Amino acid sequence: xxxxxYSPDGHVAAxxxxxxxxxxxxEGALRATLTIPGSKSLTNRELVLAAIxxxxxxxxxxxxxxxxxxxxxxxxxxxxxIEEVPGDGPFGPDLHVTPATxxxxxxxVDSGQAGTVMRFVTPLAGLASGEVLVTAHESALxxxxxxxxxxxxxxxxxxxxEGRWSLPFRVHGHGHLRGGEVDIDASASSQFVSGLLLAAxxxxxxxxxxxxxxxxxxxPHIDMTVESLAHRGVLVERAGHGEWIVPxxxxxxxxxxxxxxxxxxxxxxxAAIVSGGQVTxxxxxxxxxxxxxQLTEILxxxxxxxxxxxxxxTVSAGKDIQGVDLDLSAVSELTPTLVGLAAFxxxxxxxxxxxxxxxxxxxxxxxxxxxxxxxxxxxxxxxxxxxxVPRPLHGGTWRAFHDHRIATTGALVGLRTPGVVVDDxxxxxxxxxxxxxxxxxxxxxxAGSGSA
Numbered sequence: 001x002x003x004x005x006y007s008p009d010g011h012v013a014a015x016x017x018x019x020x021x022x023x024x025x026x027e028g029a030l031r032a033t034l035t036i037p038g039s040k041s042l043t044n045r046e047l048v049l050a051a052i053x054x055x056x057x058x059x060x061x062x063x064x065x066x067x068x069x070x071x072x073x074x075x076x077x078x079x080x081x082i083e084e085v086p087g088d089g090p091f092g093p094d095l096h097v098t099p100a101t102x103x104x105x106x107x108x109v110d111s112g113q114a115g116t117v118m119r120f121v122t123p124l125a126g127l128a129s130g131e132v133l134v135t136a137h138e139s140a141l142x143x144x145x146x147x148x149x150x151x152x153x154x155x156x157x158x159x160x161x162e163g164r165w166s167l168p169f170r171v172h173g174h175g176h177l178r179g180g181e182v183d184i185d186a187s188a189s190s191q192f193v194s195g196l197l198l199a200a201x202x203x204x205x206x207x208x209x210x211x212x213x214x215x216x217x218x219x220p221h222i223d224m225t226v227e228s229l230a231h232r233g234v235l236v237e238r239a240g241h242g243e244w245i246v247p248x249x250x251x252x253x254x255x256x257x258x259x260x261x262x263x264x265x266x267x268x269x270x271a272a273i274v275s276g277g278q279v280t281x282x283x284x285x286x287x288x289x290x291x292x293x294q295l296t297e298i299l300x301x302x303x304x305x306x307x308x309x310x311x312x313x314t315v316s317a318g319k320d321i322q323g324v325d326l327d328l329s330a331v332s333e334l335t336p337t338l339v340g341l342a343a344f345x346x347x348x349x350x351x352x353x354x355x356x357x358x359x360x361x362x363x364x365x366x367x368x369x370x371x372x373x374x375x376x377x378x379x380x381x382x383x384x385x386x387x388x389v390p391r392p393l394h395g396g397t398w399r400a401f402h403d404h405r406i407a408t409t410g411a412l413v414g415l416r417t418p419g420v421v422v423d424d425x426x427x428x429x430x431x432x433x434x435x436x437x438x439x440x441x442x443x444x445x446x447a448g449s450g451s452a
Contacts, residue, residue, distance in 0.1 A: 005234065031441050032293050034442065038062050038260060039264075041224060045259050046076060048199075051097060054253055055099070059097065062095050065430060103173070104130060105132050110135055111137075114140075120191070126173050139178055141167050189359070190219065201251050205248055206249075211240075217330075227267070232251050260284070261431065262295065267439075273299065278316040292331075305318055310408075323344075323348050328385075332354045336406055338351060342390070343391075345390050361418075372413075376396075402424070410422035
């Protein structure tokens with residue numbers, strides 16, 4: 001592995017790159033082996049569960065990114081003790097979590113741009129003793145929160161949002177929350193369901209939660225939440241489609257190893273296909289509830305060769321990149337990478353079931369379409385997705401729109417399109433601070449040589 005971007009003690013240095021970034025073009029077929037930092041989704045779920053557990057827990061190989069740091073800060077604001085301790089992972093220390101009993105008010109939860117923080121910590125604020133201000137970066141104040149506010153009010157939480165049904169708002173906690181039955185329309189985000197399920201064991205009578213909308217996106221993330229609870233002794237009953245029952249009771253303290261972030265691996269695996277090469281990601285789990293685990297099937301559909309051996313996943317370019325018609329409702333966070341791949345396919349591609357990603361860090365469908373057109377591509381927004389028609393591309397500005405996945409897609413497109421400039425590569429620090437270092441090491445690896 002090249003030493004570029006790595007600190008002397010072996011930990012990957014944080015990505016300090018900000019502003020414009022000319023994406024490096026691949027001079028040939030890329031061949032590399034990579035290790036990817038821990039899952040953001042798992043790190044933040046395990047931090048929440050450790051914060052309300054019946055004793056201290058240690059998270060091994062957690063992600064250290066803007067989103068996870070926001071979660072750490074939010075939980076500390078509620079009185080939870082979180083300490084960095086030495087670990088054996090290459091991307092930073094482990095985290096030792098000491099629960100607060102009871103959670104305390106009087107602080108501010110600044111979610112930054114992290115949807116998991118605003119939606120997972122707000123129910124915990126209802127359990128705190130005292131007032132908690134919940135806010136976010138100005139670019140994230142638009143993100144849907146109305147259904148969470150309504151559900152918590154139905155459960156008896158006092159929330160003052162000044163009639164906005166959005167951030168910022170104040171939660172007036174009373175040290176406990178009765179719980180019971182509640183309906184929620186989680187069509188805009190599965191995080192509404194996950195946030196309530198994670199806190200529910202601490203409710204006085206537990207929770208019976210029903211999703212009442214027509215569409216439930218990102219179901220694997222809910223499965224991830226249910227599995228994380230089960231690992232800590234909380235067995236969630238699925239009473240029917242879109243209905244969950246969580247018993248009141250203790251959350252077991254436990255040391256947990258965090259899987260690599262499989263969605264963050266997506267642009268690196270796609271780089272193999274775009275460049276006509278081969279990329280291997282180490283530590284790929286045999287079983288995972290992460291949506292990124294479906295990359296193996298999706299990339300195969302797009303013409304790649306995919307193999308697993310000794311805990312590593314290898315993706316090799318096929319003869320062509322194939323156009324596809326896919327429903328991505330369960331794996332919507334993969335959309336930007338797949339759109340980048342589709343720009344080089346042998347025919348049009350349509351990605352459906354993803355209307356809800358208009359409410360992510362940015363309107364991802366609009367951002368992807370605008371960026372592809374800016375570099376000569378053809379893309380059409382659909383009511384619930386996007387259609388991409390491959391065209392010869394040229395250099396130009398690729399706008400990140402404060403969105404980490406839009407930024408990494410710009411780097412991917414730049415592999416085959418010299419002169420693509422991502423206007424703010426620093427957006428990648430949200431979930432992968434090491435992106436620039438890993439990406440440049442990947443691109444600079446000589447064809448046919450060792451690892452990146």
